[in-house]
Amino acid sequence: MSRQIIVPFGPQHPVLPEPIHLDLVLEDEKVIEAIPSIGYVHRGFEKLVEKRDFNNYVYLAERTCGICSFMHGMTYCQGIEQVMNIEVPERALFLRTIWSEYSRLHSHLLWLGLTADAFGFENLFMGAWKTRERILDVFEQTTGGRVIQGSCKVGGVRRDISREKLAEMSHDLGVVQDEIEDLTNVLLMDSSIKHRLKNVGILSKNDAYHLGAVGPTGRGSGVDIDIRKTGYAAYGKLKFEPVTEAGGDSYARCAVRAREMFAAVDLIRQAIEKIPEGPIDVKVTGMPNGEYFSRCEQPRGELVHYVKGNGTKFLVRSRIRTPTLTNIPPLVKMLQGCELADVPVIIMSIDPCIGCAER
């Protein structure tokens, strides 16, 4: 047996946009074990729910993440609406769906750029972020915010999108789709990228399921769980199937995200076509008294917002279980047996969002 050494990886590393630390136990260049450590930027703002009005807490919930902020706000609102038996107007549900899928495009394009940068493909990085700008422009035009939208509220949404703007968005999606096609062709066809991703960081279907892998991390191993199938927001009225790949390696996880971008474009188009006319919110009266586990399918996987109220304007508990937190044990499994040089790419293949995990 070779001599074992421990190489610290992170919390500051060129491939990591946010801090996570791994103690990598190595034998020569092979990783025998990876011991994760987080908590460098833990904010603890779940606790603030005890001192903030449940309506105002939406703003905090949104700030859990700077990428899928809208989906955090929406999932929190869904929880409160369920506790208070609020029936949200259908138009608001469709608008929530449209913004959610734009969030997915934003997130996957951001990830694509960061991953390309991780394996030194600067051109792909810049191309992905250029297309991402188009998505952020739509957010700015329809909600007023590029990163934090603030458009979701308990009982509906704050802003409507005009029919003309929806038609324009539908048309512009053609340009976005063409650009994504060019980008994903490079990601999935280029031989040097394949060489870096194929058979690297393998996670079996059984491990993915029992270790709690969610989102593209699980679906890349053939686990076809997608919370959108529960039919929240307007997903119950749209046609789609979860994107899965059977490979279980880094390439498969990347392929899932690539194909999900096309699925997102399709879902937005369907939602634009089917969105009904009508009000976008209802008046909220009373205080939340009860509990609910509100779930949604974030770009990184299943998100859970547990809310519990006691009939006052302050909630007893807001517990946010983010997809990255639950994808850490599968990551540890993927790293076992890999080469040291592959560690950065494997980490990027789960698209970690430490900001979310350190809510």
Added chain:
Amino acid sequence: MIEEQEIMPVDLGKLIGQVEEFRNQGYRLVQIGCTKVGDTFEINYSFEKDYKFRNLRVTVAPDTEIPSISGMYWGAFIYENEMHDLFGLQVKGMSVDFKGNLIRTTVKYPFGMPATVSKEEKP
């Protein structure tokens, strides 16, 4: 569309047996979360299979030692360490025990105490 959810209260002594049953039936662990309710802690163990969402709930006093379920669901260590670091609950037998170092907090067990708001004086 509203998702049906089930919350099943269980005694702490029967927790491991119930979790084992879920594991044998092919449920995946979704999350473990803790809520401070008065002087007790409510711990929710959430599971799902075929989009059926079910929860086990144990209610414990602050000094109670809780058995780890990471023997059955290895990934549970992340939630159990979190529960320890934020609420101060003792979990016995975790597959990976960070010994209070998973989440670095300025005060010990911040979620186990009432929320306070301090206003800084303006210069």
